[in-house]
Amino acid sequence: MAAWSPLVHSLYQLTNLYQGRNGVLILKQYLNGRWVALSIFLALLAGFSIPFNTWSYSEFFALMGRRQPNRVWPEIFAIAGIVILFALIEYAYQRALNRNVAIFNQKVREHLLTADFIQTNQAGVADRLSYLTNDLTMVENNYLRQIFNIIRSVVTVVVTLAFALRSNFGLTLIFIAFASITPFTPKLLAKKTAHRAQQWSARVGRYMTFMADVLKNADTVLHYSALGFFLAKGRSIIGQSVTAQRRRDNTVAASNLVATVVAYVCMYLPIGFGVMMVVRGQLTIAAFVAVQYASNWIVNTFLGIAQSRNQMNATRPMLAKLAAFKALPVNLLRLDQPTDRLGQFTALNLAAVTFAYADDAAQPILQTINLRVHQGEKVLLTGPSGAGKSTLISLLTGMRQPTSGTVQFQTAAGKAFAPDPTMFATVLQESNIFNDTLRFNLTLGRHFSSAAIQAALQKAGLAAYAADHGLDNLIAESGNNLSGGERKRIELARAFLYNRRFLVVDEGTASLDPATAAAIQQILLTAPMTVVEIDHHIAPDLSRRFDAHYALNAGQLTRVTA
Incomplete structure (x- = not known):
């Protein structure tokens, strides 16, 4: 019974992968059922290749024993033809497997593009990119491909065993008894292998973050x-990354070494029994050759299954991370959504709002905040770094929920509704600029009339730039071929084009020269929208132009009077 456990376990691994048992990975959503079925079918056929080679090898000895010259060439040509057929099956199998990998890569990346995977801060970008380039490659090569390899190997083992049993039942049982030990050896180092892989992934992510910092800030460094x-x-960082990779590979190598040693011990001991049976006249040489040749393939195939499982164990942390990314609300993917998600309102009201992180509930960041922003008002929030200004903005826009209190829009009809991030336009200190055309940076792929685009450019003070460079001018990555003011104006033009009624500015002019900052502030103060701006560098004469000025300090919000 133990000899069949690798087959049972391999089939379980396939079910676990495809149906997503144990919460590791629901691969069904990333694969195409027809291509999976075709790959399984071709894997089953390809699995007969080694058993056929085993039979054909023993058949050569049988031909020599029969001494029938008229059968030699017909059988040789027939065997050669079937070998070529198996080569074609192998080619088709590899193509089908490559198609499955391509479908997986396409679908999993589309999923990540529409999941909370994309919701990260600047510090997390390098880690996300590392996951796309390193971790997913490991999932592809060390998990997905190995599943189909296991299916193929199971067929090879079963058919080769059947042939060996037919040749000599007793000796084959001896080989089976020893060979059944080998697939279980990876369990000895499975946990350590997974731990090393997790450490390597973390170190590579740290290295990518470091290099991203250096590349973005090279001038400052120099x-x-x-x-x-x-x-x-x-x-030090490179050393940690390289060491983590070396330790991971060494652990995998150690696991493979254990598996290899056990496999060869389990191969040579049965050979000794077979030789003794031949010497004693209990077995013909032809039968021994058939069983011994088959046993080599049996042991090697068992070893391949063990190594495949070892590679899969190393990939489990990457699979767990993939399963943890959750899809964003499906309504965010709709192309027919109105650009104005907010509509008419009279005020945004924060009533007795308190916020604390769940792991530090005793130390609230904001305490009993009361704030009312009327439609069309320009409101300024100031305060020292760490006072909670950005947290207050995240509550105001619905990105976070208060620990207590309410945040609601109110309408003239007396209705109230909660804010949603899609109702707001934002301008941050780090501009959100895409490596695409000026037109795309404004429209984000949505269709707008030329008149609407020109009107938005005019309001944002970008009409002259657009006239000089054209709407199809390519913007470099992070807007590196633009000035700071041009980047801010693009964000404002985007907000105007989308007819956003509520604009949130978080240190949006902090990195600009005084003249450009003043020009951007003039646009903000005269814009036909409600504006809430965070800025603790603003000049006193400019702060007096806002309809209301609030100061946030130590979690408390107070109104500043002139």
Whole structure:
């Protein structure tokens, strides 16, 4: 019974992968059923290749024993033809497997594009990119491909065993008894292998973050003659990444070594029994050759199954991370949504709002905040760093929910509804600019009339730039071929084009020169929308132009009077 456990376990692995048991990964959503079925069918056919080679090898000895010359060439040509057929099946199998991998890559990346995977801060970008380039490649090669390889290997083992049993039942049972041990050896180091893989993924993510910092801020590093210090820091980070990879690979190698040693011990001991049976006249040489040749393939195939399972164990942390990413609300994918998600309102009201993180409930960041922003008002929020201004904005826009209190829009008809991030336009210190055309940066792929685009450009002060460069001018990554003011104006033009009624500005002019900052502030103060702006660098004469000015300090909000 133990000899059949690898077959049972392999089939269980297929079910676990495809149906998503144990919450590891629901692969069904990333694969195409017809291509999976075709790959399984071709894997089953390809699995007969080794058993056929085993039979054909023993058949050569049988031909020599029969001494019938007229049968030699017909059988040789027939065997050669079938070998070529199996080569074609192998080619078709590899193509079908590659198609499954391509479908997986397409669908899983589409899923991540529409999941909370994309919701990260600047510090998390490098980690996300590392997951796309490193972790998913491991999932593809060390999990998805290995599943089909296991199916193929199971067929090879079963058919080869059947042939060996037919040749000599007793000796084959001896080989089976020893060979059944090998697939279980990876369990000895499975947990350690998964732990090493997780450590490697974390170290690579840290290295990617470090390199992203260096590449984005290289001028600062060079101008301050700090490259030597960054080299020292980078040497440590690189060393940790390289060491983590070495330890992961060494652990995998150690696991493979254990599996290999056990496999060869389990191969040579049965051979000794077979030789003794031949010497004693209990077995013909032809039968021994058939069983021994078959046993080599049996052991090697069992070893392949064990190594495949070992690779799959190393990939489980990546699968768990993939399963943890949740899809965003489906309504965000609709192309027919109105650009104005808010509509008419009289005020946005925050009543007795308190917020604390769940792991530090005793230390609220905001306490009993009361704020009323009327439609069309321009409101300024100031306060020292760490006072909770950005947290207040996240509550105001519905990105976070208060621990207590309410945040609601109110209408003239007396209705109230909760805010949603899609109702707002935002301008942050780091501009949201795409490596695409000016037109795409404004429309984000949605269709707008030329008149609407021109009107938005005019309101944002970008008409001259658009006239000089054209709407199809390519914007570099992060807007590196634009000035700081041009990047802000693009964001404002986008908000105007989408007819957003509520604009939130979080340190939006902090990195601009005074003249450009003043020009952007003039646009904000005269814009036909409600504006809430966070800025603790604003000049006193400019702050007096806002309809209301609030100061946030130590979690408390107070109104500033002139």
